[in-house]
Amino acid sequence: MGNWKMHGSLAKNATLLTGLCAGEATAGHCEVAVCVPFPYLAQAQAELSGGAISWGAQDLSVHEQGAFTGEVAGSMLADFGCKWVLVGHSERRALHAESDQLVADKAAAALKAGLTPVVCIGETLSEQESGQTAQVIARQLAPVLALGADSVAKMVFAYEPVWAIGTGRTATPEQAQSVHAAIRASLVDLGVPQVRILYGGSVKASNAASLFAMSDIDGALVGGAALVAEEFLRIAAA
Numbered sequence: 001m002g003n004w005k006m007h008g009s010l011a012k013n014a015t016l017l018t019g020l021c022a023g024e025a026t027a028g029h030c031e032v033a034v035c036v037p038f039p040y041l042a043q044a045q046a047e048l049s050g051g052a053i054s055w056g057a058q059d060l061s062v063h064e065q066g067a068f069t070g071e072v073a074g075s076m077l078a079d080f081g082c083k084w085v086l087v088g089h090s091e092r093r094a095l096h097a098e099s100d101q102l103v104a105d106k107a108a109a110a111l112k113a114g115l116t117p118v119v120c121i122g123e124t125l126s127e128q129e130s131g132q133t134a135q136v137i138a139r140q141l142a143p144v145l146a147l148g149a150d151s152v153a154k155m156v157f158a159y160e161p162v163w164a165i166g167t168g169r170t171a172t173p174e175q176a177q178s179v180h181a182a183i184r185a186s187l188v189d190l191g192v193p194q195v196r197i198l199y200g201g202s203v204k205a206s207n208a209a210s211l212f213a214m215s216d217i218d219g220a221l222v223g224g225a226a227l228v229a230e231e232f233l234r235i236a237a238a
């Protein structure tokens with residue numbers, strides 16, 4: 001899954017989407033999706049409809065409609081054919097003060113709108129260095145898991161250590177696997193072992209295969225490398 005963040009223009013997206021559509025067959029059996037800025041949802045829908053690549057957004061409102069200037073409701077994303085929506089990306093948590101509970105509320109709002117929330121979790125560098133990774137992950141997961149097994153079974157999770165996002169510093173496959181295994185254990189405890197857990201943080205074509213070789217890493221959430229069609233498709237192929 002590509003996260004375009006706040007990148008793109010109609011012209012640049014056209015090149016990227018055309019490249020993705022032209023090469024989508026190289027992704028084999030892998031499910032491929034892009035999460036684009038709100039204004040480009042119509043463009044993604046027009047370019048990707050009928051193909052194998054699905055699309056989504058990077059955030060949504062907890063509210064269904066009303067006087068919430070600047071917000072975008074899940075039903076609006078569904079209107080544009082979105083299948084996915086990111087919730088709780090570390091940039092939203094850090095720059096927009098999104099709490100663990102708000103992220104869970106957004107995941108619930110996404111499900112209500114018929115979207116699959118991709119719930120992003122991950123620790124900061126200082127949390128990692130002080131040995132708090134497990135506690136941070138458990139704290140971020142708690143309100144989401146409290147939504148119950150039926151809801152969680154319809155979600156995707158993305159473990160994204162904040163220190164690895166956009167830094168070029170990737171978690172080693174073993175580091176990522178150990179956190180994924182802990183997340184998996186929580187999901188197993190809830191009775192939903194099959195939920196997909198993506199890894200995110202400086203994933204590139206050159207490191208994707210070693211990450212995907214890990215038993216609990218089911219795919220990737222890709223930022224920078226998702227902006228170049230050939231690179232993104234090489235990750236999908238891996």
Ligand code: PEP
Pocket residue numbers: 003005160164165166167168200201202203221222223224225
């Ligand atoms: C992301 O934005 O979710 C991300 C993982 O970014 P990057 O791949 O650039 O580290």
